[in-house]
Amino acid sequence: MSSSSPSSHSSHSSPSSHSSHSSPSSPSSELDERKREEIFDIIEAIVVYKFPKKSRQEIANMLGIEDLKQTRFYQEVFAEGREEGIQEGRQEGKQETLSKMLDAGFDWETIAQILDLPLDVVRQEAKKRR
Template sequence: MKRDSIYYQIFKRFPALIFELVDDRPQEPQNYRFESVEVKETSFRIDGVFLPPEGATPRVIFFAEVQFQKDEALYHRFFTESMMYLNRNQSQYDDWYCVVIFPSRSLEPSDTRTHRIFLNSDQVQRIYLDELGNPDTLPIGINLMQLTIASSETMAQQAKQLIERVQLESTGTLPKNEIIDIITTIAVYKFSSLSREEVEAMLGLSLEETRVYREAKALGREEQKAEILKAAVPLLLKTGMSIEQIAQQLNVDVEAVRLAAQQNTDE
């Protein structure tokens, strides 16, 4: 499963979810922005930075890392990236916290001594998703994150139960349709070998109502359009029509016609 992209989607749509996990919640958590930030003049990229809303007092930045593979260099990299960002953006914050999310304690780096000044402080919190408790008794946001670590045997049932909870319970500021979109996206990634009909039957809903299906359908249309252009453009060029005339005739962008013409030339 592409968990990195799943968590990017989760936090991009619902930045406040990260604060369901941490002990020290900031003011206005619902107004935080989630960004993937590149630290200039280095090869480092911080996957999760939660930036406070304008006018917040104090201005607290949260750095997040979701780690689903064993990586002994994780803490070396993560704390270096975070400190570099703080050094380059001193005027943008008053305080900071780091949150590291593991599916289980077994994937944490074995060396917790080298960075003990961070790991033992109240500014760094380590989360183990499998130790948070029974999904049925947890907030829907945490339940959603736990779904990413469900086994193939339990995923379908947990996803169906979560969908039922979303439909029946209040989700606060989280839009219900957005949560269901994330649930179906997780299921589609998890069961990539299944057909749409099989995933629909498993979840008990129609994927046509969800974003993941709409995006896939749109991608299919774009790919189909590209194939049509690839076949039609060379034939129309042979009639003496210009790139611009073909674009106007087919009601597409000039660049799309140029690309189709170039692909034909390359082949």
């Protein structure tokens, strides 16, 4: 029985690019593909953390990825960054509204209740303005 020459596997090779005893839609090959993707994601995360000064394009080239934005790692990091940005925006909005309400003469308890802030936070901000 002769074996074919070893082929180099590039990242994210399609299921049809390698031989398998089961069809590409079988549960076994789907499991294999999921394992490959999980392993690739782990390797990708390690590379990103090991080379923090590399650009996104340099890392994509190192991993043989055409579009790093399509990887699960990138999408998760992007989603986390977006959520952090939203939270910061909400906090800044509350701070701005707090200032405007203090300037307009609202009492501290009302401000705290409307903005869902601890009374101490409103009190500290009011004392800064005196």
